[in-house]
Amino acid sequence: MDLLTEPVGLSHYLVVGAILFVCGVLCMAIKRNALGVLMGVELVLNGANLNFIAFSAPYLRADSQYATGLDGHLIAMFVIVLAAAEAAVALAIALNYYNNHATIDVDEGDELKG
Amino acid sequence: MEAINWHSFFFLLFGLAAGGFALAVVLSGNIVRMGFYLIMSLGAVAGLFFLAGAEFVGAMQLMIYVGGTMVLLVFGVMLTARGPFVSMKTPGGQWVLATIVGGSLLVMLLHTAVSVDDWRVKAVAEKAELSEEPPEVELSETTNPDRLGMALVGVRSDQPDPRQPAEEFGMSGYLLAFEIVSVHLLVVLIGAAYLARTKRVGSRD
Numbered sequence: 001m002d003l004l005t006e007p008v009g010l011s012h013y014l015v016v017g018a019i020l021f022v023c024g025v026l027c028m029a030i031k032r033n034a035l036g037v038l039m040g041v042e043l044v045l046n047g048a049n050l051n052f053i054a055f056s057a058p059y060l061r062a063d064s065q066y067a068t069g070l071d072g073h074l075i076a077m078f079v080i081v082l083a084a085a086e087a088a089v090a091l092a093i094a095l096n097y098y099n100n101h102a103t104i105d106v107d108e109g110d111e112l113k114g
Numbered sequence: 115m116e117a118i119n120w121h122s123f124f125f126l127l128f129g130l131a132a133g134g135f136a137l138a139v140v141l142s143g144n145i146v147r148m149g150f151y152l153i154m155s156l157g158a159v160a161g162l163f164f165l166a167g168a169e170f171v172g173a174m175q176l177m178i179y180v181g182g183t184m185v186l187l188v189f190g191v192m193l194t195a196r197g198p199f200v201s202m203k204t205p206g207g208q209w210v211l212a213t214i215v216g217g218s219l220l221v222m223l224l225h226t227a228v229s230v231d232d233w234r235v236k237a238v239a240e241k242a243e244l245s246e247e248p249p250e251v252e253l254s255e256t257t258n259p260d261r262l263g264m265a266l267v268g269v270r271s272d273q274p275d276p277r278q279p280a281e282e283f284g285m286s287g288y289l290l291a292f293e294i295v296s297v298h299l300l301v302v303l304i305g306a307a308y309l310a311r312t313k314r315v316g317s318r319d
Contacts, residue, residue: 005116008125009235013166014227016129020159022220023136030212032202033145035190039152042183043136046159049175050132057166062232062240070265074288076163076171077262080178081295085302087183091190092309104194105202 010061013054020047032105034094038087045083052076125165131158144201149191153184170259266292 020043027040056072058064098104135155142148156179163172228234261271268287 003126004118004122006122006235007119008122010233011228011230011235012125012129013162014233015224016132016162018220018223018227019133020136020155021223022216023133023140025219026140026212026216029215030140030204030208032204033199035145035187035194036148038187038190039139039148042152042179042187043139043155046156046179050159050162053163053166053168053171056168060166060233070261070270073168073171073262074265076168077174078288078291078295080171080174081299084178084183084186085299087186088306089302089309091186092306094190095193095310098194104199 008060010054010057013060014051017047017050017054020044020050022047032107034097034104034106035091037106038090038094041090042083042087045079049076049079052079121165125162128158128161128165131155132162143203145191145195146200149184149188152187153180156180156184170262 024040024043024045024047027043028037029040031037031040052068052072052075054060056068056070056076058067058069061067094104097109101108132155135151135158138151139148139155142151156175160172160175160180163169163175264271265287266289268289270287
């Protein structure tokens with residue numbers, strides 16, 4: 001009940017961001033579907049973005065003079081835009097891979113294996 | 115009983131949704147369901163952005179991420195999900211390894227997140243008590259699209275006067291990054307259209 005009556009601090013946001021990040025890394029590591037790997041990348045970027053936003057909010061922390069303010073918001077926006085671009089290119093590559101290999105399983109793309 | 119802090123309540127709601135659906139993305143084997151869980155997780159993160167005072171970024175998250183990137187991903191899923199590719203199993207050994215690595219990474223990150231006193235709830239609450247009156251939030255102090263847009267074209271309204279040389283350090287706007295991103299988007303547009311052209315299987319050269 002403490003969580004419901006006390007204000008949240010920066011740590012809470014960082015915990016959620018860490019969970020998103022780790023879920024994304026796991027997704028990237030274990031998914032065999034190329035699009036699943038892409039989804040992991042999106043989760044990682046979101047976890048990082050959440051940290052940027054949390055660090056820029058001055059009222060979440062006691063040392064509010066160190067809050068990054070507008071910088072965090074701007075970097076988060078750049079990350080969102082670059083993530084959209086990255087998804088477009090990665091999707092095009094995945095479709096190309098699918099056309100050439102007739103599968104979307106990333107384990108099958110092992111031509112470079114020595 | 116103390117009154118419910120609604121900010122904390124909504125934080126708990128969105129935070130649990132974001133974390134829970136992210137976990138569901140990892141655990142689910144079906145690519146279509148993974149896409150749906152990811153949409154829910156990203157939407158919850160947008161809610162957290164709103165709670166942290168970044169309304170504009172939250173709106174961008176909903177519009178670009180949930181509305182654009184996810185549609186793109188779902189498109190990819192639709193184009194490639196047939197028969198055996200809808201649900202692919204990961205070998206058990208990889209699960210064990212991934213759990214060990216991910217668990218240790220999570221422990222390290224959580225330890226870092228709670229180790230700074232100024233970031234914890236107690237410090238924030240004490241600071242609120244010290245400054246008897248509730249902190250005044252001026253309208254000009256809230257983040258609005260105007261200030262973000264001004265910073266993008268290189269004018270920082272949230273910083274001290276940049277014309278004084280002593281205060282100049284680290285106060286630039288984001289004009290160069292903005293331009294680079296715009297060119298980058300153009301390149302990506304052309305590159306993605308070029309890469310995604312349909313080619314027949316077997317006619318690679």
